[in-house]
Amino acid sequence: MTADTQTDAPSNEKPLNFLEQQIKDDLETGKNQQVITRFPPEPNGYLHIGHAKSICLNFGLAETFGGVCHLRFDDTNPAKEDQEYIDAIVRDVEWLGYEWGGAIRYASSYFQQLYEWAVYLIEEGKAYVCHLSAEETREYRGTLTEAGKDSPYRSRSVEENLAEFEKMRFGEYDEGACILRAKIDMASPNINMRDPALYRIRKQSHHQTGDTWCIYPSYDFAHGQEDAIEGITHSICTLEFADHRPLYNWFIENLPVPSQPRQFEFGRLNLNYTVTSKRKLKQLVDESYVDGWDDPRMPTIAGLRRRGVTPAALRKFCEMIGVTKSDGIVEMAMLDHAIRDDLDKNAPRAMCVLNPIKVTLTNYPEGKTETMIAPGHPNRDDLGERKLPFSREILIDAADFREEANKKYKRLVIGKRVRLRNAYIIEADECIKDAAGNITEVKARYIEGTVGNDPEDGIKAKGVIHWVDAVNHVAFEVRLYSRLFSDEAPDSGDKNFLDHINPESLTVLPHCVGEIGLLDAEAEQTYQFEREGYFCCDRTCCDRKNNSLVFNQTITLRDTFNG
RNA sequence: UGGGGUGUAGCCAAGUGGUAAGGCAGCGGGUUUUGAUCCCGCCAUGCGGAGGUUCAAGUCCUCCCACCCCAGCCA
Numbered sequence: 039m040t041a042d043t044q045t046d047a048p049s050n051e052k053p054l055n056f057l058e059q060q061i062k063d064d065l066e067t068g069k070n071q072q073v074i075t076r077f078p079p080e081p082n083g084y085l086h087i088g089h090a091k092s093i094c095l096n097f098g099l100a101e102t103f104g105g106v107c108h109l110r111f112d113d114t115n116p117a118k119e120d121q122e123y124i125d126a127i128v129r130d131v132e133w134l135g136y137e138w139g140g141a142i143r144y145a146s147s148y149f150q151q152l153y154e155w156a157v158y159l160i161e162e163g164k165a166y167v168c169h170l171s172a173e174e175t176r177e178y179r180g181t182l183t184e185a186g187k188d189s190p191y192r193s194r195s196v197e198e199n200l201a202e203f204e205k206m207r208f209g210e211y212d213e214g215a216c217i218l219r220a221k222i223d224m225a226s227p228n229i230n231m232r233d234p235a236l237y238r239i240r241k242q243s244h245h246q247t248g249d250t251w252c253i254y255p256s257y258d259f260a261h262g263q264e265d266a267i268e269g270i271t272h273s274i275c276t277l278e279f280a281d282h283r284p285l286y287n288w289f290i291e292n293l294p295v296p297s298q299p300r301q302f303e304f305g306r307l308n309l310n311y312t313v314t315s316k317r318k319l320k321q322l323v324d325e326s327y328v329d330g331w332d333d334p335r336m337p338t339i340a341g342l343r344r345r346g347v348t349p350a351a352l353r354k355f356c357e358m359i360g361v362t363k364s365d366g367i368v369e370m371a372m373l374d375h376a377i378r379d380d381l382d383k384n385a386p387r388a389m390c391v392l393n394p395i396k397v398t399l400t401n402y403p404e405g406k407t408e409t410m411i412a413p414g415h416p417n418r419d420d421l422g423e424r425k426l427p428f429s430r431e432i433l434i435d436a437a438d439f440r441e442e443a444n445k446k447y448k449r450l451v452i453g454k455r456v457r458l459r460n461a462y463i464i465e466a467d468e469c470i471k472d473a474a475g476n477i478t479e480v481k482a483r484y485i486e487g488t489v490g491n492d493p494e495d496g497i498k499a500k501g502v503i504h505w506v507d508a509v510n511h512v513a514f515e516v517r518l519y520s521r522l523f524s525d526e527a528p529d530s531g532d533k534n535f536l537d538h539i540n541p542e543s544l545t546v547l548p549h550c551v552g553e554i555g556l557l558d559a560e561a562e563q564t565y566q567f568e569r570e571g572y573f574c575c576d577r578t579c580c581d582r583k584n585n586s587l588v589f590n591q592t593i594t595l596r597d598t599f600n601g
Numbered sequence: 602u603g604g605g606g607u608g609u610a611g612c613c614a615a616g617u618g619g620u621a622a623g624g625c626a627g628c629g630g631g632u633u634u635u636g637a638u639c640c641c642g643c644c645a646u647g648c649g650g651a652g653g654u655u656c657a658a659g660u661c662c663u664c665c666c667a668c669c670c671c672a673g674c675c676a
């Protein structure tokens with residue numbers, strides 16, 4: 039192409055997303071000296087995977103541009119909030135591995151300042167107390183296509199508004215009797231600008247401020263000012279707030295705030311086969327469709343955690359899906375990939391038989407015991423090795439034996455050989471059935487000298503199956519999970535998501551057996567049970583002494599076998 | 602029918618006038634004591650549609666279409 043040989047080296051650098059580009063520009067042009075972002079959940083429920091995207095975005099942006107990210111509770115509505123949620127949210131953000139700058143912030147700690155700014159707006163003639171009922175307010179607001187009309191209270195004097203607002207603040211009015219409104223434009227094509235509510239009366243005690251207040255600022259009046267107080271440079275929220283940006287800016291321009299934050303919007307995460315709406319997730323919990331916010335089937339961060347998903351997997355997933363302003367629906371397969379990718383690299387291996395049947399090795403001496411050695415991970419020496427007791431009687435999975443089978447079946451068949459993983463090759467001779475015809479035992483022979491070697495007679499085994507010693511093992515319960523919803527878009531259109539709950543999302547296997555080393559499994563450790571999938575030692579049921587050990591299936595191994 | 606947003610493969614997503622990155626899924630093959638992992642190959646004459654500008658258009662202009670969000674004293 040040109041004389042000087044320029045290798046068009048494929049750039050490995052990930053292209054910047056639109057927010058990274060924005061911040062890079064702002065830093066380069068000197069618009070901002072540093073970047074300060076914030077993750078501002080309302081403590082009215084547990085965080086879900088959509089929040090994970092926002093967390094990775096906000097904390098990630100601060101991280102890559104050498105700034106800080108605040109954790110701030112947007113607790114402006116005591117009616118819906120609870121300390122339990124605050125605690126859970128803090129736990130989830132920490133678990134994801136992010137550190138926020140400074141102390142945890144609360145919108146409620148700015149209530150006094152916000153109140154003074156409300157008074158300021160009144161004094162400027164830009165806010166008024168309105169006594170229209172909620173219904174009247176709606177009527178006066180107009181519609182999407184028709185302008186609204188001014189409230190009869192809109193033209194009150196500053197003095198009267200001041201006095202009325204004070205009466206609101208000191209509890210002289212009942213809830214709903216009046217609100218403080220901004221005086222902007224009842225004919226604005228943007229409905230958010232039609233004299234929005236600034237303060238409403240809520241005679242409820244607040245989890246942080248107790249009974250100090252009986253009036254609480256609205257989201258619109260609080261959020262931008264919170265950002266300004268904290269010096270947030272880039273206030274990032276989801277697309278549905280784009281219409282609020284002019285109002286966000288109106289407050290920043292009309293109030294003596296200490297900094298000039300700017301709002302940017304990105305597309306929220308939608309995942310198929312699930313719902314990501316706090317309201318709906320709360321309903322699943324409240325109406326006992328699941329066992330709690332951290333039920334392993336829930337798309338909450340707490341649920342994913344209990345399921346065995348790692349912070350690294352979630353972060354990888356967020357990186358994979360990108361950040362844009364288009365609203366798409368991400369396939370669950372992407373999340374699955376991120377989970378398997380991390381777990382394959384990092385999960386220690388173990389053997390576990392989900393549906394045990396006994397195999398007796400008729401030519402193996404009674405009373406003899408050997409110890410097989412297996413790697414903790416096929417390509418991670420740092421994960422050590424495992425000791426596997428082996429004797430005359432072992433347990434294999436019922437699915438790994440058939441009396442007869444076609445040649446696509448690579449497991450144990452009468453008259454055929456199979457490799458016992460990390461141990462001998464065996465050959466099946468016969469099976470024993472109970473009265474109902476179920477196979478209860480297989481009689482087989484082991485081939486001497488085949489640990490780590492092929493048989494001397496040259497007849498190799500076609501497949502490999504996992505096993506556990508019949509005596510020297512640990513018994514536990516395994517819980518298998520499949521998707522909570524059977525519909526790809528359970529809450530789309532006019533569907534009721536509750537109609538699409540998968541009745542078979544949980545399968546309990548009470549009598550599983552695992553290799554003896556699992557006795558030392560720690561809560562929340564995820565293992566790969568070879569040939570079966572990934573399983574996580576349940577946080578609440580990890581007491582082997584009292585026989586209450588439980589493993590939650592995180593995800594199966596990828597299965598491309600089609601035969 | 603008002604305002605705000607978004608349309609690139611089955612899904613996510615780069616692309617900033619110079620001839621369509623990457624990932625997921627899928628398909629084919631190789632390695633393998635996990636039907637896993639890993640490795641190799643295939644997978645958009647076309648970017649919502651129609652016109653136009655230009656030597657050159659996914660990128661610029663015009664019109665049209667589709668989808669999402671907004672009428673809480675929720676966030």
